[in-house]
Amino acid sequence: MGQLQRLAIAPTQLHNEQILLANEQQHYLHRVLRLREGDHFIAMDGTGNSWLAVLSGNYAQILESIVVESELKVAVNLILALPKGNGFDEVVRCCTEIGVSCIMPVLSDRTLLQPSPQKLERWRRIAKEAAEQSERSLIPTILEPVPLHQALAAATSRQLYFCVARRNYPHLKTLLTATSTEITIAIGPEGGWTTPEIEGAIAAEFQLVSLGRRVLRAVTAPIVAMSLVSAAFDG
Amino acid sequence: MGQLQRLAIAPTQLHNEQILLANEQQHYLHRVLRLREGDHFIAMDGTGNSWLAVLSGNYAQILESIVVESELKVAVNLILALPKGNGFDEVVRCCTEIGVSCIMPVLSDRTLLQPSPQKLERWRRIAKEAAEQSERSLIPTILEPVPLHQALAAATSRQLYFCVARRNYPHLKTLLTATSTEITIAIGPEGGWTTPEIEGAIAAEFQLVSLGRRVLRAVTAPIVAMSLVSAAFDG
Incomplete structure (x- = not known):
């Protein structure tokens, strides 16, 4: 998963396997990271949960929960x-x-x-x-x-x-x-x-x-x- | 010696226990480090030699060679x-x-x-x-x-x-x-x-x-x- 782009989201953005994207997040994904419709990225809620997601207009569909083992053990x-x-x-x-x-x-x-x-x-x-x-x-x-x-x-x-x-x-x-x-x-x-x-x-x-x-x-x-x-x- | 100020010198500046100071070194010692006549500082030649020196106008008098043990063993x-x-x-x-x-x-x-x-x-x-x-x-x-x-x-x-x-x-x-x-x-x-x-x-x-x-x-x-x-x- 190393090469996928990442986006931090708030836990409140997540409903029914969908992430409703804020305007600045849409801008970041489309303009800064240059992702297109249907591209995959990793969404993380900043408290240890990460998901593989696919970009779809002003929201992202969650495909699966993923395990990111990059944290220190302390x-x-x-x-x-x-x-x-x-x-x-x-x-x-x-x-x-x-x-x-x-x-x-x-x-x-x-x-x-x-x-x-x-x-x-x-x-x-x-x-x-x-x-x-x-x-x-x-x-x-x-x-x-x-x-x-x-x-x-x-x-x-x-x-x-x-x-x-x-x-x-x-x-x-x-x-x-x-x-x-x-x-x-x-x-x-x-x-x-x-x-x-x-x-x-x-x-x-x-x-x-x-x-x-x-x-x-x-x-x-x-x-x-x-x-x-x-x-x-x-x- | 930790609290003394330091000055890097070129080995060629050293003659008969005296360090002839370049203009920018005099400026640095007097204006930047705010040393005065008679103040001590540490002169280092950058190749491992250090001396305790005393400021005296446009030169510095070496008082003694000192051992600085701050280098890594590799x-x-x-x-x-x-x-x-x-x-x-x-x-x-x-x-x-x-x-x-x-x-x-x-x-x-x-x-x-x-x-x-x-x-x-x-x-x-x-x-x-x-x-x-x-x-x-x-x-x-x-x-x-x-x-x-x-x-x-x-x-x-x-x-x-x-x-x-x-x-x-x-x-x-x-x-x-x-x-x-x-x-x-x-x-x-x-x-x-x-x-x-x-x-x-x-x-x-x-x-x-x-x-x-x-x-x-x-x-x-x-x-x-x-x-x-x-x-x-x-x-």
Whole structure:
């Protein structure tokens, strides 16, 4: 099924084996993907269900349910300090491709700027597009930005990791065990976490970890962390 | 030493324990990094030598040679099909941070455009800056773009890997052995390698490998590959 085009749909679009297509979805299928009447594509509801469908005017007929085995065997939550500028677009896109489940953008001591609601909408659209393009069956959740301490308090995974640069903490790769079902990894801003933030993470029972000997930018570190997780948990 | 600023110098700038600073280096140290007379910084010649130096007008006095242990224990050559647009800037930056030794941009069947000499200069400058910022002691070499078959023929590592999407090849992570001293990894363009290119790689004794179950963009795949290598070979 690898070569078929993909379309994310809302579960509410599905009635009696038919998908009623919104205007922008019709445009996307016809104009962007250049599909024609009768062409097949894969519809995915973003929560793990996928179907082989055939395009027919303003709707698509479902032919069969299909199994897409592209998801990691672990749910990965990333707590990410928002970088300055537009770097977060690329982080959302790359981490979605590599398999993230949920991204929790956080405001940290060194990045206090609250992003506009338009930014959040934009990140969610990027996550949807990247999930389609990378042939995933899940669309990652992008949560509303909150202060770091709130995200730390809300983390419920049994494996909680807090990445810190330039110290001799254990490498994240040595701690990933294939029996985990959910992990949470926090990654800091340019300039790193402040000491109170690190103390807050320890208090919230996060384990301090390293991503290696080189100093990574805030944009690169989440991609490296996701790569390590995907290598540890891919089928 | 982690918090000191870094400056890449040419070996020819070094005479009698003094570094004669070029105009743009003086500007960078004084104006960009905001160092003052008498401030310390780390000078690196990009081939593995680093020194603690003190700023003094238009030169810097070397105080002592220092050991920077931030390099991977393996030399990693990346053969990368040039993506469309400006994506290669980010690939060079991220892969330098993660520890690449040499990048060989290649023209492939799906990316025929020969980049301008200005682009090559730009990628080399990005590699230098990223090596400084990530506190490496080596600056990666960026070679002139050549057709893929030339790069395949020139590869002399004993470990040669050719990444292919959507097929059941062994995962790169399972093949990285800590005893390697040099490896070469080839990664294709958007749309993937063509069948003749894959056949050419097999003929050149490259092993076909996978980077996981999800389909990665040409910009993301090299970063994922470098992350796996750095996790396998970091100290």
